[in-house]
Amino acid sequence: MTSLSRRHFITTVGIAATIPLLKGCLGNPPDEPSQSVKTTAPQTSAVKPGEEPEVTTAKLGYLPIVEAAPLIVALAKGFFAKHGMTDIKIEKQANWGSARDNIKIGSQGGGLDGSQWQMPMPYLISEGIITDKAKVPMYILCQLNTQGNAIAVASKHKGKGLGVNLTGKASYFKEIAASGTRFKAAYTFPKANQEFWIRYWLAAGGIDPDLDVELLTVPTAQTVADMKRGAMDAFSTGDPWPNRIVSEGFGFSPVLTAEMWKAHPEEYLGMRKDWVDRYPLAAQAILKGVMEAQQWCDNFDNRKELASILATREYFGVKEEVLLEPLMGKYDLGERKVDDKSLAVLYWKDSKGSVSYPYKSHDLWFLTESVRWGFLPKETLANAKQLIDGVNREDLWKKAAQSLGVAAADIPTNTSRGVEKFFDGIEFNPDNPQAYLDSLKIKKA
Structure with a gap:
């Protein structure tokens, strides 16, 4: 190099x-x-x-x-x-x-x-x-x-207006941080695809992923269990794991990565x-x-x-x-x-x-x-x-x-x-x- x-x-x-x-x-x-x-x-x-x-x-x-x-x-x-x-x-x-x-x-x-x-x-x-x-x-x-990826979010955040575009929602994340625990967003490996997708989604809405949320690494197959027990607020990964989180009632998916950047x-x-x-x-x-x-x-x-x-x-x-x-x-x-x-x-x-x-x-x-x-x-x-x-x-x-x-x-x-x-x-x-x-x-x- x-x-x-x-x-x-x-x-x-x-x-x-x-x-x-x-x-x-x-x-x-x-x-x-x-x-x-x-x-x-x-x-x-x-x-x-x-x-x-x-x-x-x-x-x-x-x-x-x-x-x-x-x-x-x-x-x-x-x-x-x-x-x-x-x-x-x-x-x-x-x-x-x-x-x-x-x-x-x-x-x-x-x-x-x-x-x-x-x-x-x-x-x-x-x-x-x-x-x-x-x-x-x-x-x-x-x-x-x-494509074939999504960001899943825990059910407790339903109805808060979180969608493809997070513009105007920065205050929601700041309120969570002010309560003493930041919004926890996870991905499968640091400094790679899945972290980039969740960072881009947040930053495009005016949410600083390094200041307004807590980022963490969790293996793909552990996502369902961790979302179920409340260990994370969001997860970025490939199918079928976001769909399992939704189908088993632990969360919803506000955005598909294909909606962020088609193809x-x-x-x-x-x-x-x-x-x-x-x-x-x-x-x-x-x-x-x-x-x-x-x-x-x-x-x-x-x-x-x-x-x-x-x-x-x-x-x-x-x-x-x-x-x-x-x-x-x-x-x-x-x-x-x-x-x-x-x-x-x-x-x-x-x-x-x-x-x-x-x-x-x-x-x-x-x-x-x-x-x-x-x-x-x-x-x-x-x-x-x-x-x-x-x-x-x-x-x-x-x-x-x-x-x-x-x-x-x-x-x-x-x-x-x-x-x-x-x-x-x-x-x-x-x-x-x-x-x-x-x-x-x-x-x-």
């Missing part, structure tokens, strides 16, 4: 990002039935002579949220096997800290070769920021999904650089299996089967109906209902084009937002292109897409998706990230 103070980088991020995560059990809740995995026999091999993968196995991690669906489906429906990866293992992680620790040690040490990630975790891992200063170079291979970048497939460099054909095979799974997941005719696969004990361990309606874009948010497939989780295409392609401009937004909140030093932006070019392997995505026969019109020709517009009217122009920072009223930078 050049022109960037590594000591400053570590100081501003490392301590907070490595705080111990609360332990949560991802097993079946006691009231839910045991289910078995529904798998499909391996499809006819699509491996061309001379393109056989160097190895047939890899260990990939996932968290039980809808972002993981392409990895699970690629295994369960035989897409990995179709491309020669017949012995892939996907392993449920107890929390994001576990995924981080397992990628650090790698599969040879009993850990992982790759995983689903919130952003910008692959960058923080590559720089040793959240791995005890041990650099573990990573490659981002694809974006797994867009926003969400989670990614990232693998250890050394593994991809050692096994380039196997990496291509994994990518092709995931991309075919994304296409399958994006077909709404398959969403019932998708819910059935994800609901099993081996994967999410929840009731199928908790997953199905959100997968179909049908959200009972507690105070209102949404029926709009364009706001559902999407895996292959959205209103702006490709979901799977990892736009470098999106990586830049995550780094810029990190600077906004003081998670990374300002010098990060001066180094952003070098950082992104070293981690984001969109070229490997394009190679896999061409090998799969993806239509040329569906393969982006620009690493930037262009100007992004948020629900509050703020715009992010990747050609001028400083202008974005300057336009924000609440920030640390």
Whole structure:
């Protein structure tokens, strides 16, 4: 990392990002039935002579949220096997800290070769920021999904006018703070996606997330129990957990992240650089299996089967109906209902084009937002292109897409998706990230 103070980088991020995560059990809740995995026999091999993968196995991690669906489906429906990866293992992680620790040690040490990630975790891992200063170079291979997230709020805040836009509601949060206990807002890992969504939502309404609320980290599968016992006021995470909170009567969802930023970048497939460099054909095979799974997941005719696969004990361990309606874009948010497939989780295409392609401009937004909140030093932006070019392997995505026969019109020709517009009217122009920072009223930078 050049022109960037590594000591400053570590100081501003490392301590907070490595705080111990609360332990949560991802097993079946006691009231839910045991289910078995529904798998499909391996499809006819699509491996061309001379393109056989160097190895047939890899260990990939996932968290039980809808972002993981392409990895699970690629295994369960035989897409990995179709491309020669017949012995892939996907392993449920107890929390994001576990995924981080397992990628650090790698599969040879009993850990992982790759995983689903919130952003910008692959960058923080590559720089040793959240791995005890041990650099573990990573490659981002694809974006797994867009949308499929919500912010859930405890029922005691119903009827207070909390919605998509919080403008005019800052006084409510200040009143709670004045009573002696601040509004507690939780997310699944510090300095990553879910914290960014809740920070943006609050700040857009004039609520300073560092002064007016208390922010905390809670593992995804612990959210329902913690909301039920009153340990938090709000939680930002992926489906099915917000829907469970609503369906079980503990809270409501004032906002879907798709309403904050339609077609926003969400989670990614990232693998250890050394593994991809050692096994380039196997990496291509994994990518092709995931991309075919994304296409399958994006077909709404398959969403019932998708819910059935994800609901099993081996994967999410929840009731199928908790997953199905959100997968179909049908959200009972507690105070209102949404029926709009364009706001559902999407895996292959959205209103702006490709979901799977990892736009470098999106990586830049995550780094810029990190600077906004003081998670990374300002010098990060001066180094952003070098950082992104070293981690984001969109070229490997394009190679896999061409090998799969993806239509040329569906393969982006620009690493930037262009100007992004948020629900509050703020715009992010990747050609001028400083202008974005300057336009924000609440920030640390």
